[in-house]
Amino acid sequence: MQDAAGTAGAQVNSEVDSLVRAAQRGDQDAFERLVRAYDQSVLRLATNLLRSPEDARDVYQEAFLRVYRNLHAFRFDCSFHTWLYRIVTNICLDQLRKRKVRKEESAVVETSEGALDRTEVFEELSAAANPERVTWNRQLGQRIDEAIEELTPRERMVFELRHYQGLRLRNIGEILGTSEEAAKNCFFRATQKMRTLLGDLV
Amino acid sequence: MTCDAVRKLIPLYFYGELTPDEEDQAEAHIHECAACARQIEAARALAGALDRRRMEVPAALLAGCREDLAAAVRSAAAEPARQPWRLWLEAAGATLAGFTRWPQPVGAAVLIALGFAAGFVAPRLVPGGSSVSTASLTPSEGVFVNVRSVQPDNSGRVRVAYDETRRREFSGGIDDPVIQRLVLAGAQEEGDPGVRVESVGLLKERAGSGEVRDALMNALLHDSNAGVRLKALEGLKPLAADPPVRGALSQALEFDDNDAVRMQAVDLLTLRRDEAIVGMLQNLVQKEDNGYVRSKCAKALKEMNASIGTF
Numbered sequence: 001m002q003d004a005a006g007t008a009g010a011q012v013n014s015e016v017d018s019l020v021r022a023a024q025r026g027d028q029d030a031f032e033r034l035v036r037a038y039d040q041s042v043l044r045l046a047t048n049l050l051r052s053p054e055d056a057r058d059v060y061q062e063a064f065l066r067v068y069r070n071l072h073a074f075r076f077d078c079s080f081h082t083w084l085y086r087i088v089t090n091i092c093l094d095q096l097r098k099r100k101v102r103k104e105e106s107a108v109v110e111t112s113e114g115a116l117d118r119t120e121v122f123e124e125l126s127a128a129a130n131p132e133r134v135t136w137n138r139q140l141g142q143r144i145d146e147a148i149e150e151l152t153p154r155e156r157m158v159f160e161l162r163h164y165q166g167l168r169l170r171n172i173g174e175i176l177g178t179s180e181e182a183a184k185n186c187f188f189r190a191t192q193k194m195r196t197l198l199g200d201l202v
Numbered sequence: 203m204t205c206d207a208v209r210k211l212i213p214l215y216f217y218g219e220l221t222p223d224e225e226d227q228a229e230a231h232i233h234e235c236a237a238c239a240r241q242i243e244a245a246r247a248l249a250g251a252l253d254r255r256r257m258e259v260p261a262a263l264l265a266g267c268r269e270d271l272a273a274a275v276r277s278a279a280a281e282p283a284r285q286p287w288r289l290w291l292e293a294a295g296a297t298l299a300g301f302t303r304w305p306q307p308v309g310a311a312v313l314i315a316l317g318f319a320a321g322f323v324a325p326r327l328v329p330g331g332s333s334v335s336t337a338s339l340t341p342s343e344g345v346f347v348n349v350r351s352v353q354p355d356n357s358g359r360v361r362v363a364y365d366e367t368r369r370r371e372f373s374g375g376i377d378d379p380v381i382q383r384l385v386l387a388g389a390q391e392e393g394d395p396g397v398r399v400e401s402v403g404l405l406k407e408r409a410g411s412g413e414v415r416d417a418l419m420n421a422l423l424h425d426s427n428a429g430v431r432l433k434a435l436e437g438l439k440p441l442a443a444d445p446p447v448r449g450a451l452s453q454a455l456e457f458d459d460n461d462a463v464r465m466q467a468v469d470l471l472t473l474r475r476d477e478a479i480v481g482m483l484q485n486l487v488q489k490e491d492n493g494y495v496r497s498k499c500a501k502a503l504k505e506m507n508a509s510i511g512t513f
Contacts (some may be wrong), residue, residue, distance in 0.1 A: 028279070032272075032274070035268075035271065038269075039267065039268065040259070040264060041262070042265065043264055043267060044259050046278045047257050047258060051257065053260070053263050055265065056259075056263070057266065057267055057270070059272070060267040060270075061267065061270055061274060063270055064271050065271070065275070065278070068275055068278060069278070070453070070457055072424065073423070073424075073457050073458075075459060077459060088491075090485060093485070096486070097481075097484070099213065103277070104248070112351070120501050140251065140254075141254070141255060144251060144252060144255050145255070145385050148255075151330060152493055154488070162219075163217075163249065163252060164256060168219070169219050171219075176488075176489060177489030177490065177491065178489070180487075180500055184219065186212060187213065187214070187217075187219075188210070188214065190215055191213035191245075191248075192213070194248060194252075195245075195248065196253070198248060200243070
């Protein structure tokens with residue numbers, strides 16, 4: 001099982017369900033396998049959404065600890081994936097809202113070479129693994145970042161889940177505790193805002 | 203379909219999120235209309251630009267996260283048993299062992315304490331028992347056994363080792379310490395929700411004691427039966443200002459799947475102003491399905507002058 005979040009086959013589901021049941025009985029090994037089935041996609045989501053490895057790390061830790069502590073209360077009334085993503089998206093939305101509240105939060109970190117933009121540092125780290133990134137047009141990147149900042153936390157989350165994580169809007173609605181229709185509207189608003197802000201670039 | 207109507211569908215069309223009907227209609231229009239076809243191209247270009255913003259997860263980050271989590275889980279698992287009832291059962295067992303002079307070791311006394319309170323012993327696995335089954339032999343009325351091993355020998359005889367539990371009755375006032383121990387054990391009786399409802403109902407009058415409070419919190423968070431959880435909530439009402447109780451109430455509000463439990467939990471939590479729960483309330487205003495809980499959260503936020511949410 002490479003990454004259960006990306007596959008929705010019945011076989012995967014039943015495999016996941018039996019891992020969940022074993023973990024509910026206190027089987028630590030099953031819990032670890034469950035984590036490994038999903039943790040890459042959780043970390044991908046948090047990293048891409050929050051643009052900060054430290055924050056993504058916090059989300060990872062908090063989400064899976066909550067899973068660990070509350071797994072006994074999971075009653076299979078939705079898929080484990082949906083349940084897990086409810087936890088993860090809640091934590092991420094809290095982070096986004098906190099940031100919105102304290103706008104003073106600066107993306108600048110102090111290093112021995114002076115102040116550096118946190119996201120740039122991170123982009124350079126990823127660039128090492130992907131040389132194409134070096135040619136990344138930073139100005140365009142910044143414009144896109146600014147446009148995404150204009151979205152509400154919820155619009156941002158819906159867009160992230162649909163565009164970057166490839167989840168269906170129906171599933172996104174389920175995760176965020178709303179209808180498919182509401183998720184569609186939210187997604188539509190997000191794309192419209194970005195079209196308006198970035199229309200001249202594309 | 204007009205251009206205006208189609209433009210509204212284009213983002214969903216691009217992501218394959220239209221219904222088949224909508225998709226047919228949009229497609230028919232796009233084939234005929236160059237301006238709308240260009241809009242699709244623009245959507246594709248925007249998606250392409252956004253794709254380039256995708257952040258990869260460095261392998262070291264994933265490895266670090268896994269290590270941190272493993273350490274946190276290890277220390278969580280090493281915490282003293284989070285289910286206080288185990289301790290009460292041991293206490294109950296010890297009390298009863300003294301009280302009734304059972305010759306059994308403590309482990310067996312615990313088993314008996316359960317059966318004693320609940321009226322029966324459920325089959326349970328015991329580490330080290332090579333075969334475990336429960337048979338209701340009736341050498342006399344009210345005796346239950348757990349078979350621990352069955353060994354046939356060459357002569358055709360069979361040797362069976364079993365633990366025997368005898369049903370007893372004990373009556374006394376609720377202030378009687380033995381009754382209190384038994385009722386605490388009853389609150390954890392796995393087999394019979396009726397016993398748990400009755401026990402938790404009795405305990406709720408005595409939530410002042412730390413032990414009873416823990417039992418009620420445990421029932422609220424762990425009992426599979428909503429009736430028991432509701433009884434526990436009633437008992438926790440006078441303690442709604444107590445931080446550990448508030449923690450349990452918050453968890454119930456966030457995770458309990460029963461509407462009545464969540465409604466009761468939100469009532470108790472919002473009895474008093476508490477800035478610490480603002481985040482959770484804002485969250486619930488957005489995602490809670492139950493209208494009562496939602497409006498209660500919104501009202502509490504309003505009273506605290508906190509924003510109801512940002513979207």
